[in-house]
Amino acid sequence: MKVLLVEDEPRIARGIIEGLTREGFEVVHATTLAGARQVPDPDLVLLDLRLPDGDGLDFARELRATSKTPILIITARDEEVDVIVGLEIGADDYLVKPFGVRQLLARMRAVLRRVETEEKPPQEVIAVGSLIVDGRNRTATLADREISLTPREFQLLTCLAKTPDVVVDRATIFREVWGGEWYGSRKTLDVHVGSLRRKLGDPAWIETTRGVGFALRGLQ
Numbered sequence: 001m002k003v004l005l006v007e008d009e010p011r012i013a014r015g016i017i018e019g020l021t022r023e024g025f026e027v028v029h030a031t032t033l034a035g036a037r038q039v040p041d042p043d044l045v046l047l048d049l050r051l052p053d054g055d056g057l058d059f060a061r062e063l064r065a066t067s068k069t070p071i072l073i074i075t076a077r078d079e080e081v082d083v084i085v086g087l088e089i090g091a092d093d094y095l096v097k098p099f100g101v102r103q104l105l106a107r108m109r110a111v112l113r114r115v116e117t118e119e120k121p122p123q124e125v126i127a128v129g130s131l132i133v134d135g136r137n138r139t140a141t142l143a144d145r146e147i148s149l150t151p152r153e154f155q156l157l158t159c160l161a162k163t164p165d166v167v168v169d170r171a172t173i174f175r176e177v178w179g180g181e182w183y184g185s186r187k188t189l190d191v192h193v194g195s196l197r198r199k200l201g202d203p204a205w206i207e208t209t210r211g212v213g214f215a216l217r218g219l220q
Helices: 010-022 056-066 080-088 101-118 151-161 170-177 187-200
Strands: 002-006 026-030 044-047 071-075 093-096 125-128 131-134 139-142 145-147 206-209 213-216
Touching: 002 010, 010 026, 010 101, 044 056, 044 101, 056 071, 056 080, 071 101, 080 093, 080 187, 093 101, 125 151, 131 151, 151 170, 151 187, 151 213, 170 187, 170 213, 187 206
Parallel strands: 002 026, 002 044, 044 071, 071 093
Antiparallel strands: 125 131, 131 139, 139 145, 206 213
């Protein structure tokens, strides 16, 4: 499996490369956005945000516009806005430095399990009020208007739509949407729920049960 590492700090890059190589990954290292753009068809991207020739979020947008390649952001920037922007443009996870190789590997494996799940998409069409979730075509429409969703947002919506008006606990959501045990921040799920609420146009569509999980309500 080919991993593209986009990281300009030599010490950090060296540790990641050594750790992933020991685990059997092929690591291609780029120190700039220009170099990253020259790497064909990686299986997974580890992406720093502060790079000499620009912001890694720009590269994430470009990649997500043409590919479903998993993106794991690795950065020292942990401000809320960076988390929100990174995840909303389609990054799969967000890991704040410093971190250990074992933690990185756990996140990578969770992301790759999610990709395997996406390759076997749900086939059912689910109707919840005026919302239609079509697993065959991976589309969602609300009152005949198609909603633009990232792959992760679509999975989250499908997970909630399967049992409307029933609270789905966080552990179940992480298992179904993120592909197994979750090693990351709980903030990741909250950010995706917030984004999904905005795209549905009414926060009442998704109800929060504090400390438990979320429920999709069938609004008209």
